[in-house]
Amino acid sequence: MEDSNISDKIREMMAKSVEAKSHAYSPYSHFRVGAALLTDDGQIIEGCNVENASYSLGVCAERCAIFKAVSDGHSNFKAxxxxxxxxxxFTSPCGACRQVIYEFGKDIDVYLVKPDMTYKMVPIKTLLPLGFHGECLNMKKILTD
Ligand SMILES: [Zn+2]
Incomplete structure (x- = not known):
């Protein structure tokens, strides 16, 4: 599905998600994943999945990209x-990654990209309806002290 309406930046981000996959460290699952994050100021930060012999310590490509970006001083993301x-x-983010994406914006666009560069865009709030957000922490609670 070629879409002439998407910007060059979105196209570049999708291409970089494919490139990022080449860095995947997935000796156990052999399931390579690449992600690329577009910041509000037009930078693109890549991530890949990083597995570990202690399986539960692995991290997904999406969270890798977000944590890299945040540690470099970025916290506003478009897509x-x-x-x-x-x-x-299409490969879709796991539940944990959906929550981490949502943390940085309820309006972030998630592009699911196949190796042949066909894609589908799904807003994060569609992937994570009724998501938990920082605002929830400040809502009125039944107990006070
Ligand atoms: Zn994930």
């Missing part, structure tokens, strides 16, 4: 692209 080697289906 994120995610890509795996699955040929015929």
């Amino acid at each position: 994120i692209a995610v890509n795996s080697d699955i040929k015929d289906e």
Whole structure:
């Protein structure tokens, strides 16, 4: 699905999500994932999945990209692209990554990108309806002290 309405930056972000996959460290699952994050000021930060022999310590590509970006001083994001080697289906962020994306904006666009660069855009609030957000922490509670 070629869409001439998307910006060059979005196209570049999607291409970088595919490139980022080449850095994936996935010796256990052999499931390579790449992500690329577009900041509000037009920078693109890449991430890949990083596995560990202690399986639960691995981190997904999306969170890798977000944590890299935040540690470099970025916290305003427009969009994120995610890509795996699955040929015929879109790869969507896991639940943990959806929550971390949502933390940085309820309006972030998530581009699911196939290796052939076909894509589908889904807003994060569609992927994570009724998501938990920092505002929840300040809402009125039943107990006070
Ligand atoms: Zn994930």
